[in-house]
Amino acid sequence: MTQVTEHGGGVWSLRVPIPDNPLGHTLVHVLDTDRGPVLVDTGWDDPTSWHELTSGLGALGLSVQEIHGVVITHHHPDHHGLSGRVREESGAWIAMHAADTAVVRRTREAEPGTWLDYMTQKLTAVGAPEEHVAPLRAARAAGRMRTLPGLRSAVPDREIVPGELLDLAGRRLRAIWTPGHTPGHVCLHLEEQHPAGLPGHGRLFSGDHLLPGISPHIGLYENPGEAHETDPLGDYLDSLERIGRLGVAEVLPAHQYAFADAAGRVHELLAHHEERLTGLLSLLAAPLTPWQLAERMEWNRPWAEIPHGSRNIAVSEAEAHVRRLVKLGRAEAVPGTDPVTYVAV
Ligand SMILES: [Zn+2]
Ligand SMILES: [Zn+2]
Numbered sequence: 001m002t003q004v005t006e007h008g009g010g011v012w013s014l015r016v017p018i019p020d021n022p023l024g025h026t027l028v029h030v031l032d033t034d035r036g037p038v039l040v041d042t043g044w045d046d047p048t049s050w051h052e053l054t055s056g057l058g059a060l061g062l063s064v065q066e067i068h069g070v071v072i073t074h075h076h077p078d079h080h081g082l083s084g085r086v087r088e089e090s091g092a093w094i095a096m097h098a099a100d101t102a103v104v105r106r107t108r109e110a111e112p113g114t115w116l117d118y119m120t121q122k123l124t125a126v127g128a129p130e131e132h133v134a135p136l137r138a139a140r141a142a143g144r145m146r147t148l149p150g151l152r153s154a155v156p157d158r159e160i161v162p163g164e165l166l167d168l169a170g171r172r173l174r175a176i177w178t179p180g181h182t183p184g185h186v187c188l189h190l191e192e193q194h195p196a197g198l199p200g201h202g203r204l205f206s207g208d209h210l211l212p213g214i215s216p217h218i219g220l221y222e223n224p225g226e227a228h229e230t231d232p233l234g235d236y237l238d239s240l241e242r243i244g245r246l247g248v249a250e251v252l253p254a255h256q257y258a259f260a261d262a263a264g265r266v267h268e269l270l271a272h273h274e275e276r277l278t279g280l281l282s283l284l285a286a287p288l289t290p291w292q293l294a295e296r297m298e299w300n301r302p303w304a305e306i307p308h309g310s311r312n313i314a315v316s317e318a319e320a321h322v323r324r325l326v327k328l329g330r331a332e333a334v335p336g337t338d339p340v341t342y343v344a345v
Pocket of ligand 2: 076078079208254255
């Protein structure tokens with residue numbers, strides 16, 4: 001039986017499992033509108049997840065054919081994976097922020113091998129040792145291409161415009177652009193009185209931006225074609241402050257559980273990143289490449305035990321932090337170094 005939670009005021013959440021992932025599940029939210037139910041996120045593209053989604057809807061007396069629209073917080077496969085299937089079965093529209101729609105298009109249209117070339121070049125540039133890069137080169141040479149889930153994900157047919165109300169009959173749901181975790185991540189503010197009378201201004205579908213017990217991954221926005229240097233961590237911290245100021249009564253995140261104290265959680269996350277940036281600055285007393293920095297940073301296990309793919313994620317996170325420090329004028333690239341090293345100023 002799919003675990004279904006009623007949040008009141010025509011909002012429910014369904015626990016849709018993510019196979020072989022420590023996160024466990026995505027909370028897919030169902031929002032009742034005058035033109036039919038709308039989903040906020042859909043879950044991972046997998047038969048078990050699809051079964052749980054449809055049986056969860058069934059427990060609410062709904063069929064997937066009745067879904068009127070799909071609002072996606074961000075393009076990651078645990079959120080957008082089943083959107084295409086829902087649209088096929090119901091004719092629902094799919095809405096996403098333009099920056100994440102661009103990621104979906106790029107991923108679908110990429111030439112086979114583009115990703116491996118990009119990762120090889122990028123990892124070399126950040127100082128990854130040859131033994132880390134060699135398997136990627138070998139995969140390319142052997143014609144083993146990327147088989148990540150995003151290759152088949154659905155192209156949205158509606159755009160979520162920041163600051164605007166979504167076109168939902170009888171509901172006030174406003175899009176708040178919260179880049180950081182992805183370039184087009186949005187939170188959705190349900191500007192209606194809390195059904196149980198909790199104090200505050202409405203409720204917030206927070207996607208992965210604000211979770212009660214997890215600090216979301218902030219790496220670089222991976223875009224092989226992009227020349228200008230983005231600052232995802234800076235975007236994320238700004239987005240957190242924006243959410244903190246909304247004064248919402250309750251947060252309905254896409255993982256874990258609903259919680260009330262949004263401002264308190266925002267404060268904790270801001271303090272966590274400040275502490276992390278300070279720690280990095282002391283590591284950068286001597287010049288380090290992003291790879292050397294990642295090796296020295298604190299992770300949830302020793303560096304030696306972190307598998308290959310997770311090291312790529314870790315080094316991307318280290319780079320995002322370095323980029324923030326550079327933007328703040330607290331670190332700089334050492335001229336003439338290759339791979340480039342950074343040092344605190
Ligand atoms: Zn995500
Ligand atoms: Zn997620």
